[in-house]
Amino acid sequence: MLGRTAGGMFWLFRYLERAENTTRLLEAGLRLALTRATPTDSDWDSVLTTAGSRNGYFERHDVLTASRAIDFVLRDETDPSSVASVMKAGRNSARTVRTALTRDVWEAINQCYLSTSAMLNRPVEPAELPKILARIRNEITLVSGALHGTMLRNETFNFARLGTHLERSDNTARILDVKYYVLLPSASFVGSPLDNLQWENILRSVSAERAFRWTHASGINASAIAAFLILDRRLPRSLAFCFQEIENNLAQLETIHNHEVLSHDLSRSLTNRCRNRTIDSIFEEGLHEFLRDSIADTNRLGAQIEADYRFNA
Amino acid sequence: MDCFDEMFGYDAEPPPRAPYHGYQRWFEGQDSERLWAISRDAEASFRRTGITFNVYGDDSADERLIPFDVVPRILSAAEWSRLERGIEQRVRAINAFLHDIYHRREILRAGRIPVELIAENIAFLPEMIGVAPPGGIYTHIVGVDLVRTSEDDFTVLEDNARTPSGVSYMLENRETMLHLFPELFSSIRVRRIADYPQALRRSLAACAPPECASSTPTVAVLTPGMLNSAYFEHSFLADQMGCELVEASDLLVIDGRLTMRTTHGHEPVDVLYRRVDDDFLDPLNFRQDSALGAAGLFDIYRAGRLTIANAPGTGIADDKAIYSYMPEIVRFYTGEEPILKNVETWRCSEPDSLSYVLDNLAELVVKEVHGSGGYGMLVGPAASTAELDDFAAKLRSKPDNYIAQPTLALSTVPILADSGLAPRHVDLRPFVLVSPRTIEITPGGLTRVALNDGSLVVNSSQGGGTKDTWVLAE
Numbered sequence: 085m086l087g088r089t090a091g092g093m094f095w096l097f098r099y100l101e102r103a104e105n106t107t108r109l110l111e112a113g114l115r116l117a118l119t120r121a122t123p124t125d126s127d128w129d130s131v132l133t134t135a136g137s138r139n140g141y142f143e144r145h146d147v148l149t150a151s152r153a154i155d156f157v158l159r160d161e162t163d164p165s166s167v168a169s170v171m172k173a174g175r176n177s178a179r180t181v182r183t184a185l186t187r188d189v190w191e192a193i194n195q196c197y198l199s200t201s202a203m204l205n206r207p208v209e210p211a212e213l214p215k216i217l218a219r220i221r222n223e224i225t226l227v228s229g230a231l232h233g234t235m236l237r238n239e240t241f242n243f244a245r246l247g248t249h250l251e252r253s254d255n256t257a258r259i260l261d262v263k264y265y266v267l268l269p270s271a272s273f274v275g276s277p278l279d280n281l282q283w284e285n286i287l288r289s290v291s292a293e294r295a296f297r298w299t300h301a302s303g304i305n306a307s308a309i310a311a312f313l314i315l316d317r318r319l320p321r322s323l324a325f326c327f328q329e330i331e332n333n334l335a336q337l338e339t340i341h342n343h344e345v346l347s348h349d350l351s352r353s354l355t356n357r358c359r360n361r362t363i364d365s366i367f368e369e370g371l372h373e374f375l376r377d378s379i380a381d382t383n384r385l386g387a388q389i390e391a392d393y394r395f396n397a
Numbered sequence: 398m399d400c401f402d403e404m405f406g407y408d409a410e411p412p413p414r415a416p417y418h419g420y421q422r423w424f425e426g427q428d429s430e431r432l433w434a435i436s437r438d439a440e441a442s443f444r445r446t447g448i449t450f451n452v453y454g455d456d457s458a459d460e461r462l463i464p465f466d467v468v469p470r471i472l473s474a475a476e477w478s479r480l481e482r483g484i485e486q487r488v489r490a491i492n493a494f495l496h497d498i499y500h501r502r503e504i505l506r507a508g509r510i511p512v513e514l515i516a517e518n519i520a521f522l523p524e525m526i527g528v529a530p531p532g533g534i535y536t537h538i539v540g541v542d543l544v545r546t547s548e549d550d551f552t553v554l555e556d557n558a559r560t561p562s563g564v565s566y567m568l569e570n571r572e573t574m575l576h577l578f579p580e581l582f583s584s585i586r587v588r589r590i591a592d593y594p595q596a597l598r599r600s601l602a603a604c605a606p607p608e609c610a611s612s613t614p615t616v617a618v619l620t621p622g623m624l625n626s627a628y629f630e631h632s633f634l635a636d637q638m639g640c641e642l643v644e645a646s647d648l649l650v651i652d653g654r655l656t657m658r659t660t661h662g663h664e665p666v667d668v669l670y671r672r673v674d675d676d677f678l679d680p681l682n683f684r685q686d687s688a689l690g691a692a693g694l695f696d697i698y699r700a701g702r703l704t705i706a707n708a709p710g711t712g713i714a715d716d717k718a719i720y721s722y723m724p725e726i727v728r729f730y731t732g733e734e735p736i737l738k739n740v741e742t743w744r745c746s747e748p749d750s751l752s753y754v755l756d757n758l759a760e761l762v763v764k765e766v767h768g769s770g771g772y773g774m775l776v777g778p779a780a781s782t783a784e785l786d787d788f789a790a791k792l793r794s795k796p797d798n799y800i801a802q803p804t805l806a807l808s809t810v811p812i813l814a815d816s817g818l819a820p821r822h823v824d825l826r827p828f829v830l831v832s833p834r835t836i837e838i839t840p841g842g843l844t845r846v847a848l849n850d851g852s853l854v855v856n857s858s859q860g861g862g863t864k865d866t867w868v869l870a871e
Contacts, residue, residue: 086641087658179447179623182632183642187446194447239660341661393660397646 085184090243091395092181096193097247099174103167103200104224105255106135106157107217112288114213116281117150128153134255134262134289136165154213159204167220168204171197184240188230196223239340242333246389249333253326254382256313259289261375267306268371283309290321310371311363323378324358330385331355337393345392350385354378401547401808402820403470409820416473416869419585424818432813435577436467442576448569448629463566464862465573466812470823470844477840477868480543480551480827483736485836486727488539488829491558491714493730495535499525499710509729510722518718520767522675522710524682528699530708532604532833537670537706538597539829540564540842543737545808552738552805553723554824558714559707560672563863564828565630567843568593568637570865586870588840594637596830596837597670603832604704605667614667616640617657619648621673621689631672648691655694655703668704669694675709717766717800718744741803745796754801755792758785761801762853763792776853778804807853810864812846822847824855825866841866 113131120127125148132138132153140163141148141156160166164173175197182190200223203216235241260267266282283304287293290313299318300308317324334348357378366374390396402409404417413421443462472480497504498515505512515521540561542554571590575582598616605614620631622644635642643666647657656663671678677687682695697703713719719726721742727735743750743761754761763775775788792799809820827842844864845855855861 085660086643086647087660088644088647089641090660176623179628179632182447183636190447191445195445198444337660343661394658394662397649397658 085239087394087396089181089184090239090393091390092177093184093240093243094247094250094389094395096174096177096181097244098251099170099177100193100196100224100227101248101251101255102165103170103174104221105252106165106167106170107220108291109134109259109289110154110157111214111217112285114154114217115288116285119281125150125153130262131157134258136258137163140165151210154210155207158208168201171200186230186234188234189227192223192227192230196220196227199223239337242337242340243393245333246330249326249329250382250386250389252321253323253330254379256290256321256323256326257375257378257382259286260310260313261372261379264371264375267310268367279306280304286313290319292319292321295319307363307367310366314366314374315358315361315363324355327351327355327358334389345388347385347388347392350381350388354381354385357381400806400820400822401545403545403808403810403823404818405811405820406548416471416476420469420471420581423581423584429817432467436813439465439467439573439577442573443569446569448565448633463857464848465570466846466848466862466864467574467577468811468813468818469574469865469867470810470825471867471869472841474869474871479736481838483551484541484827484829484838486731486733486736487541487553487556487723488536488831488836490723490727490730491539491556492533492535492831494726495558495708495711495714496533497730498713500527504726504729507729509725510719514718514722515713518713518716520710520713520716522713524695525708525710529701530604531606531701531704534604534706534831534833535708535711536714537601537604537708537831539831540826541737541829543825543827544805545823545825546805547808550738552740554740555717555720556714556723557826559712560674561826561828562627562630562672563826563843563845564593564839565633566863567828567839567841567866568633570843570863574865585867587867588870590839590841593828593839594634596839597634598638598640600830600832600835600837601668601670601704601706603834604706606701606704608702609667615665616668616670617643617666619643619645619669619671619673619690621677625672627672634670645687645689645691648694650691650693650697653697653700653702655691655697666703668706670706675712678705678709717742717764718746721800740805743801745792745799745801750801751792751796754799755789758789758792760804762804763788763799763801766798766800772858776804779851779853804853810844810846812848812862812864819850821850822853822855823864840868 109131113127116127128150129148132141135157137157141153145152156163157166159168161168163169175193178185178190178193200220203219208216231244263282263286266279283306284293286309287296292312296309296312312319312322314323316322317328319325331351334351338344338348399407401407404413405411406414411421440462443465448462494504504510505515536558538561540557540563542557543551544554545551568590601616602614616638617640618631618635620628620642622628632642641657643657649656649658649663651663654665655669656665673689676684677689679690679692679695680687681692698705721744724735724739743754745751745754754763759777761777765773775784807822807824810823811818812821823844823846825842825844828839830837844866845861846864847853847855847860848862849860852860
């Protein structure tokens with residue numbers, strides 16, 4: 085396949101994943117705001133930071149308010165990370181790789197873009213927000229369904245999966261990094277209502293609150309949450325899971341091409357970072373440092389994949 | 398003007414003409430509310446599929462739908478077979494003409510067309526002189542624009558020998574009709590068109606350069622990119638043929654081959670179905686500022702190591718001044734009388750013609766010689782006095798730039814309007830595939846319809862829509 089098409093697939097699925105993650109982040113933020121005894125706008129600060137939109141926001145606004153932050157993250161056309169921008173970029177990528185997509189996948193993406201832009205073409209009323217966020221996620225899920233149900237399992241599919249998991253691991257690492265201090269054993273007032281809220285918020289940001297309860301009968305605590313999101317290979321949004329998926333897809337590409345590439349080595353070292361590790365050893369290394377390095381290495385890996393598979397001339 | 402209606406003839410009321418019997422029977426049993434609802438579904442389905450086109454100079458809507466009308470245009474088997482013969486004859490003549498003017502120029506030596514028509518024509522590409530395209534084919538894909546002026550008369554309005562577009566709409570229109578009205582196709586036997594993409598691929602592959610190593614030549618579609626108005630069609634065709642859709646940034650000439658950048662290195666391309674104009678194909682040989690082609694591509698072509706479809710330099714056959722000589726061209730190369738008519742054409746470059754045109758502007762259609770898409774043309778009977786005066790001034794200042802034709806009584810076919818069936822003017826663009834062994838014509842083609850009552854302009858950029866075109870089986 086064309087290198088440019090491979091790049092288009094990779095980015096298309098990064099964008100879709102990013103849009104999905106942002107809606108989830110907003111949903112969790114909204115819930116946090118609603119359940120706090122005294123609502124505080126500072127919660128939206130971390131939503132902006134995680135979404136990568138904080139600098140952009142303060143270039144445009146002086147004060148942080150919930151409604152402006154939500155509007156910015158959802159709809160701002162100047163911010164490349166807003167849901168509206170990401171959807172548009174994704175739809176453009178999809179048009180450039182139209183020949184690599186089945187009709188079902190293309191139509192799902194096109195529909196997703198059309199209905200998202202219709203919902204976001206005017207400011208969102210707070211009352212509609214939950215419904216709209218759910219709708220966007222639902223549309224993106226239809227794309228995944230079409231991808232899994234109709235695409236050939238060839239390199240096109242591998243590049244799509246690489247985009248999804250690279251973006252996802254980056255997202256999980258950022259969520260954890262923005263809130264890492266509430267997870268540190270030393271800093272937590274174990275079981276305080278505030279911590280409980282924050283922890284639950286982190287789990288919700290990756291749709292893992294229910295999964296956590298089923299896997300951790302003993303109850304919620306900081307290090308178990310960190311371990312779940314970083315090391316648990318059953319959780320499809322954990323770092324370990326994403327790194328493994330990336331490695332698997334690169335291995336399949338290597339088989340198809342019969343050619344060793346550097347990105348495969350990089351990905352193996354990422355996977356190894358989470359293999360046979362305990363959360364305590366990560367805390368010893370420093371949680372923040374661990375996450376920061378993961379984010380940097382994932383970026384490096386992305387650039388290497390781009391070079392290895394000739395995305396650009 | 399008394400127009401021939403293809404469904405109801407000149408009476409403009411039932412009973413319908415024979416090809417429409419089956420459809421009329423079905424239509425009488427339909428509830429108009431339901432038809433309207435279905436028609437709206439069709440629009441939603443086009444929007445979802447992304448069958449859109451971009452309109453230049455219109456920022457407000459970067460993607461638009463071409464309106465689709467649910468009433469099919471129906472041709473009988475006999476009508477089609479006569480058309481088919483006429484089209485084949487014309488396309489053969491066009492290929493022979495192109496080969497001739499880039500080689501021995503016998504038609505000029507015989508004095509059948511004026512030398513300056515070729516020598517001074519900006520669509521003539523001197524770089525192509527003496528070049529032998531693989532398989533001897535110049536126009537791999539041709540779209541012949543026809544109008545019908547009576548029960549028996551089909552007239553060629555123009556030949557699209559450069560890069561005819563619209564075939565994706567022809568195919569999608571049929572898919573949509575099959576989806577919306579499956580029952581119609583079980584009661585009426587309509588000839589299939591869905592094989593077009595495979596036929597296109599086969600036809601292109603049959604024109605691969607002789608030294609192409611593999612038995613399955615690599616075909617690629619070259620697009621200027623996503624912002625091009627026909628991008629949807631480019632990606633549609635590549636997808637349907639199962640070949641890569643390439644852009645300039647994917648291409649590189651290496652070791653005397655055109656290659657494309659794949660995930661595991663550069664791979665050779667044998668046949669390039671380009672949707673990029675000649676000028677932009679190769680910055681080393683043509684426009685230096687082109688970012689849409691590949692440097693050195695034309696050298697490879699000249700060396701016979703690449704097929705370009707259509708061949709560079711075919712645009713001269715689209716030229717409206719050449720058009721006026723088409724009957725002569727057909728006679729010269731086929732030795733036969735043309736089966737399809739040409740529209741009487743006044744070349745404004747000739748002083749007598751110019752003065753006739755200026756005197757009769759209000760009755761004529763005036764077109765730019767190198768124009769297309771319905772831009773820059775004047776429809777005399779529909780123009781205001783001020784518009785006529787403006788155009789007369791343009792004609793006087795640049796007569797060479799224009800030709801004029803009588804306003805034709807274009808046939809009508811009904812569309813589904815608020816009031817029920819209402820006649821609207823149509824044209825027809827059949828698509829022709831040419832390879833060394835065969836000329837294949839897909840039954841039917843793209844019917845364009847002027848949706849505004851009385852309008853004669855069918856271009857999608859100017860209020861035109863499309864219809865599915867049926868050719869009935871014997």
